[in-house]
Amino acid sequence: MAKKTVEMEIEEVRTEISDTKTLKLKWPEGYEVDFKTGQFITVSWPDTPKYRRAYSLSSCALDRDFFEITVKRDGQMGTRIVDWAKAGDRLVVIEPVGKFLPVLEPDAHLLCIAGGSGVTPFRGFVREATRRGLKTRITILYSVRTTQDIIFETEFKALEKENPNFHFHVTCTRLTDSDPWTGRRGRIDSEWVQSMIEDREKTVFYACGPNDLVLRTEELVLKDLGIPENRIKTEKWG
Numbered sequence: 001m002a003k004k005t006v007e008m009e010i011e012e013v014r015t016e017i018s019d020t021k022t023l024k025l026k027w028p029e030g031y032e033v034d035f036k037t038g039q040f041i042t043v044s045w046p047d048t049p050k051y052r053r054a055y056s057l058s059s060c061a062l063d064r065d066f067f068e069i070t071v072k073r074d075g076q077m078g079t080r081i082v083d084w085a086k087a088g089d090r091l092v093v094i095e096p097v098g099k100f101l102p103v104l105e106p107d108a109h110l111l112c113i114a115g116g117s118g119v120t121p122f123r124g125f126v127r128e129a130t131r132r133g134l135k136t137r138i139t140i141l142y143s144v145r146t147t148q149d150i151i152f153e154t155e156f157k158a159l160e161k162e163n164p165n166f167h168f169h170v171t172c173t174r175l176t177d178s179d180p181w182t183g184r185r186g187r188i189d190s191e192w193v194q195s196m197i198e199d200r201e202k203t204v205f206y207a208c209g210p211n212d213l214v215l216r217t218e219e220l221v222l223k224d225l226g227i228p229e230n231r232i233k234t235e236k237w238g
């Protein structure tokens with residue numbers, strides 16, 4: 001069945017970091033949709049209806065009346081959105097689809113591995129688990145170049161305080177030696193991931209973002225850690 005396509009007004013544009021913004025898209029009057037946290041919408045501008053791109057929802061399925069997407073300035077669509085989108089503009093939206101869904105079971109541990117803007121759907125995961133007061137453990141391992149590139153830092157830290165089952169860890173890959181950052185440095189490696197696993201049987205791995213990060217993570221999880229394929233879910237952005 002064809003997916004519903006509707007025009008939505010951009011209600012708010014929020015700058016997250018210098019090259020990344022969150023758009024709040026207001027559902028039109030009477031719009032109802034059945035969707036799940038972790039899915040993505042497809043958007044186009046009304047003047048170029050054939051140029052469509054997918055964006056993961058950074059909001060969650062408990063959020064009604066609006067979608068949020070968080071976009072990095074990259075390529076044609078990413079640049080147009082970050083540099084030009086403003087409140088009051090309209091985007092054409094194809095309703096959410098996708099299978100990158102959080103397993104929000106009480107004894108599951110979701111180990112979410114993200115690089116750069118690939119962290120966007122994980123905000124939805126944590127938001128839903130926290131609002132519902134779930135026991136599901138969620139750990140985000142987030143690789144960024146520098147401390148200026150951490151998307152949702154304040155929000156994830158606040159969610160960590162609110163939700164004892166959520167943990168947010170950052171590693172920076174391109175800091176100078178003189179940078180005062182006292183946290184972890186270097187790429188996400190198998191030792192670091194391994195140190196987060198308590199019970200292998202209950203851990204579900206997630207990786208999202210540009211292809212190279214996702215492929216590296218798949219190799220790390222499947223080959224280095226010997227986790228079976230059905231325990232890793234990936235979302236490749238191209």
Ligand SMILES: Cc1cc2nc3c(=O)[nH]c(=O)nc-3n(C[C@H](O)[C@H](O)[C@H](O)COP(=O)(O)OP(=O)(O)OC[C@H]3O[C@@H](n4cnc5c(N)ncnc54)[C@H](O)[C@@H]3O)c2cc1C
Nearest residue numbers: 040053054055056070071072074075076077078117120237
């Ligand atoms: C399921 C899914 C979910 C996604 N979720 C998000 C999300 O939450 N946030 C997000 O920011 N993105 C997300 N993306 C990516 C998004 O759909 C776009 O691909 C992205 O915004 C880039 O826009 P574009 O495709 O128009 O870029 P294009 O113009 O097609 O460019 C694609 C890539 O090629 C590079 N490129 C383009 N032209 C040149 C050139 N001349 N020389 C060298 N390099 C070039 C660009 O830098 C870019 O990396 C998602 C993708 C998928 C498939």
